[in-house]
Amino acid sequence: MTIYDISNKAGVSIATVSRVLNGSDKVRPDTRKRVMDIIEKYDYTPNVFARGMGLRSLQTIGILCADSSDLFLAKAVYYIEQELQSNGYESLLCCTGYNLDIKENYLRLIVSKKVDAIILVGSNFIGTTEEENQYIKDASAQIPIMLLNASFDYPNVYSIYCDDYASMFEAATSMLDAGIEDILYLYNSDSYSGKRKRCGFQNAMQKRGIIDYEKRMQFYEGSLEHMNEIADFVAQIASEVTFNGIIASEDALAIGGIKYAQRMGIRIPQDLSVIGYNNSMLTTCCTPELSSVDNCLKSQAHQLVQTLLGVLTGELMPAKSIFSGKLIKRGTTQF
Amino acid sequence: MTIYDISNKAGVSIATVSRVLNGSDKVRPDTRKRVMDIIEKYDYTPNVFARGMGLRSLQTIGILCADSSDLFLAKAVYYIEQELQSNGYESLLCCTGYNLDIKENYLRLIVSKKVDAIILVGSNFIGTTEEENQYIKDASAQIPIMLLNASFDYPNVYSIYCDDYASMFEAATSMLDAGIEDILYLYNSDSYSGKRKRCGFQNAMQKRGIIDYEKRMQFYEGSLEHMNEIADFVAQIASEVTFNGIIASEDALAIGGIKYAQRMGIRIPQDLSVIGYNNSMLTTCCTPELSSVDNCLKSQAHQLVQTLLGVLTGELMPAKSIFSGKLIKRGTTQF
DNA sequence: TTGTATGCGTTATCAG
DNA sequence: CTGATAACGCATACAA
Numbered sequence: 001m002t003i004y005d006i007s008n009k010a011g012v013s014i015a016t017v018s019r020v021l022n023g024s025d026k027v028r029p030d031t032r033k034r035v036m037d038i039i040e041k042y043d044y045t046p047n048v049f050a051r052g053m054g055l056r057s058l059q060t061i062g063i064l065c066a067d068s069s070d071l072f073l074a075k076a077v078y079y080i081e082q083e084l085q086s087n088g089y090e091s092l093l094c095c096t097g098y099n100l101d102i103k104e105n106y107l108r109l110i111v112s113k114k115v116d117a118i119i120l121v122g123s124n125f126i127g128t129t130e131e132e133n134q135y136i137k138d139a140s141a142q143i144p145i146m147l148l149n150a151s152f153d154y155p156n157v158y159s160i161y162c163d164d165y166a167s168m169f170e171a172a173t174s175m176l177d178a179g180i181e182d183i184l185y186l187y188n189s190d191s192y193s194g195k196r197k198r199c200g201f202q203n204a205m206q207k208r209g210i211i212d213y214e215k216r217m218q219f220y221e222g223s224l225e226h227m228n229e230i231a232d233f234v235a236q237i238a239s240e241v242t243f244n245g246i247i248a249s250e251d252a253l254a255i256g257g258i259k260y261a262q263r264m265g266i267r268i269p270q271d272l273s274v275i276g277y278n279n280s281m282l283t284t285c286c287t288p289e290l291s292s293v294d295n296c297l298k299s300q301a302h303q304l305v306q307t308l309l310g311v312l313t314g315e316l317m318p319a320k321s322i323f324s325g326k327l328i329k330r331g332t333t334q335f
Numbered sequence: 336m337t338i339y340d341i342s343n344k345a346g347v348s349i350a351t352v353s354r355v356l357n358g359s360d361k362v363r364p365d366t367r368k369r370v371m372d373i374i375e376k377y378d379y380t381p382n383v384f385a386r387g388m389g390l391r392s393l394q395t396i397g398i399l400c401a402d403s404s405d406l407f408l409a410k411a412v413y414y415i416e417q418e419l420q421s422n423g424y425e426s427l428l429c430c431t432g433y434n435l436d437i438k439e440n441y442l443r444l445i446v447s448k449k450v451d452a453i454i455l456v457g458s459n460f461i462g463t464t465e466e467e468n469q470y471i472k473d474a475s476a477q478i479p480i481m482l483l484n485a486s487f488d489y490p491n492v493y494s495i496y497c498d499d500y501a502s503m504f505e506a507a508t509s510m511l512d513a514g515i516e517d518i519l520y521l522y523n524s525d526s527y528s529g530k531r532k533r534c535g536f537q538n539a540m541q542k543r544g545i546i547d548y549e550k551r552m553q554f555y556e557g558s559l560e561h562m563n564e565i566a567d568f569v570a571q572i573a574s575e576v577t578f579n580g581i582i583a584s585e586d587a588l589a590i591g592g593i594k595y596a597q598r599m600g601i602r603i604p605q606d607l608s609v610i611g612y613n614n615s616m617l618t619t620c621c622t623p624e625l626s627s628v629d630n631c632l633k634s635q636a637h638q639l640v641q642t643l644l645g646v647l648t649g650e651l652m653p654a655k656s657i658f659s660g661k662l663i664k665r666g667t668t669q670f
Numbered sequence: 671t672t673g674t675a676t677g678c679g680t681t682a683t684c685a686g
Numbered sequence: 687c688t689g690a691t692a693a694c695g696c697a698t699a700c701a702a
Contacts, residue, residue: 351673
C-alpha cells in the first residue's frame with residue numbers, strides 16, 4: 001500500500017493524498033473525506049523512510065543515558081519519554097555505560113540517525129576538560145543538545161538542572177544548625193553534579209568554621225545495588241573516624257548508613273541523623289524513613305521537553321533552566 | 336555530503352561507493368582504499384532514510400514497556416538494550432503505560448516505523464481474552480514479536496519467561512515446610528505472570544490441605560513507590576486476619592510487610608517470615624535483608640536477544656524459552 | 671571490476 | 687483547490 005495506491009482508489013493525485021495526510025487546510029472537505037475513507041479502509045500508513053527523506057526528520061529524539069536501570073536515570077528517562085510522547089515525538093534510547101569512548105561513539109551514531117535532537121540524561125556526559133567535551137560540541141553543530149541534570153555552556157546546548165550546590169549546602173547547614181557537626185559525607189561520583197554537591201557540603205562546613213571535615217568525606221566506588229556492601233563500607237569508616245550525622249549524594253548510600261547503624265544498635269535519629277539525595281523510592285523503604293533532597297526530576301523533565309519544543313520551532317529559549325532542590329524531612333532527622 | 340559527493344571526489348561512480356560502504360568483495364583493493372580515504376576524510380555517513388528505503392530495515396528493534404521506571408522493567412530494558420547494542424542493533428523505546436488502548440496504538444505506531452522486530456517487556460501486554468490479544472496477532476503478521484516474562488502461543492511470537500508458577504510454588508512450599516501455615520499473600524497484578532504466581536501459591540496451599548488461605552490473599556492497588564503506604568495496607572489486613580508469614584509477588588510489597596512488622600515490634604524472622612519476588616535491589620535495602628525469588632532476568636534478556644537474532648537470520652528458533660526461578664534465602668526467613 | 675539507469679515512497683514546488 | 691513533476695540519497699539489476 002503506497003500513496004499511489006491510495007490516490008488511485010480515491011481518484012485523486014498523490015499530492016492531494018499527501019496533503020490530507022499532513023493536515024493541509026487546502027483540501028476541499030469532501031475530497032478529504034473521500035481520501036480519508038480509503039486510507040482507513042486499507043489501514044494505510046506512510047512509509048517512514050520515504051517520509052524521512054522528504055522531511056529530513058522523523059519526529060524522533062535521541063536519548064542517551066549511561067544506565068537505564070539506575071534509579072535516578074530510569075525515572076528521568078521515563079518522565080522525558082512521557083513528555084515527548086505526549087508532544088508527538090518518539091524516543092530512540094541508547095544506554096551507553098560510563099566509558100567516555102563508548103559514549104562518544106553512541107553520540108556520533110545517533111546523530112547519524114537523523115534524530116531531531118539529543119537528550120543527554122545525567123551529568124556523567126560532561127567531563128572536566130575541553131578535550132573530553134569535544135564530542136558534545138561536534139554534535140551540537142548538527143542538532144540541539146539537551147542536558148538533564150548537567151550544565152555546559154555552548155551554542156545549541158541547553159542545560160536543565162537542579163542547583164545541587166545550593167541544595168547540599170542547605171542540607172548540611174540544617175544539620176549543622178541542629179548541632180550535628182561531625183558529618184560523614186558519602187559520595188560515589190565525580191560528575192559535574194557530584195562535584196557541585198560536594199562543594200555545597202564543603203562550603204557549609206567552612207562557613208561554620210569546621211576545618212577537619214575532609215577526613216569525613218568518603219568516596220564509595222562499589223555498586224549501589226547492594227546496600228549491605230555499602231553498610232560494610234560505612235562500618236569500616238566508623239572504625240577510623242567518628243560521626244553523628246551522614247549526608248549522602250545518593251539515597252542508596254544513605255540507606256547503607258542506616259543499615260550500618262541498625263547493625264550496631266545506633267539509634268536513628270537520636271544518635272545519628274541521615275540525609276539522602278534524590279528523594280527516590282528508597283526513602284520509604286527503610287525504618288525510620290529517609291530524609292532526602294528532592295531534585296524535582298519531573299519538573300526538570302517537563303522543562304527540558306518544553307525547551308526542546310521551543311528550540312525545534314525556532315523560538316529563542318533559555319540556555320539554562322535551574323531548579324531549586326528541597327530537603328524533604330522524614331524520620332532519619334529530627335530537625 | 337552525499338554518496339554523489341564522495342563518488343566525485345574519489346573519481347568513481349556512486350555504485351562503487353555503495354559497494355565499498357556495504358562491504359562488497361567485488362571492489363579492487365586500491366579502489367576501495369581510495370574511496371575509504373575520502374569517506375573518512377569527510378566523515379561521511381550514509382543517510383539512514385535513503386538507506387532504509389532500499390534495505391527496508393534500519394537495524395532497529397522496537398521495545399515496548401509499560402513503565403521504564405518500574406524496577407523490574409527498567410532492569411529488563413537495560414539488559415535487552417545492552418544485548419542488542421552489542422549485536423549491532425539499536426532500540427526504539429516506547430513507554431506505553433498500562434492502558435490497553437494506548438498499548439495498541441503504540442504497537443501499531445512502532446510497527447509502522449519499520450523496526451525489524453518488537454520486544455514486549457513484561458507480562459502486562461498479554462490479556463486474557465482473544466479480543467485483548469488481537470493487536471499482538473496483527474503485529475506478528477508483519478514482524479517477529481518477542482515477549483519477555485510472558486507467554487503467548489502464536490506464529491511469529493516468541494516467549495521467554497521464568498516459570499513463575501513453579502517458583503512461587505517452591506517458595507510457598509518451603510515456608511510451609513518450616514511450619515509456617517498462616518501465610519499472607521500480597522499481590523498487585525493480574526497479568527499473566529501475576530496469575531501464574533498466585534496459582535503457584537494456591538496450589539502449594541491446597542496440596543498441604545490448607546483451605547482457608549483465600550482470606551489471606553490480598554490485592555494491593557496503590558503505587559509501589561511508597562512503601563509506607565503498603566505498610567499501612569498490611570496493618571489494616573492484620574487487624575482482620577492473623578498471619579506468621581508473608582509472600583509477595585513483588586519485593587516492594589514484601590518491604591511494606593517488613594515495615595509493618597517493625598512498626599509493631601514484630602520480630603523478623605522469629606515471629607514473621609517474609610519472601611519477596613524479583614530479587615531486586617530492594618532486598619538489600621532493609622534489615623534484615625529480604626529473601627526473594629530470583630527470576631534470572633539477565634539470562635532471560637540474553638536468551639531473548641539470541642532467539643531474536645536467530646529469527647531475523649531465518650533460523651528455526653524455539654517458540655518458548657522457560658527459565659526456572661530460584662529462592663534466594665536471606666535474613667527474613669530462617670529455613 | 672566498474673558504471674548507468676531505475677526504483678523506493680514521500681514531500682514540496684510549481685503551474686493550472 | 688488540485689495535479690504534474692522534480693527532488694531526496696541510496697541500493698541494485700543490468701550493461702559494459
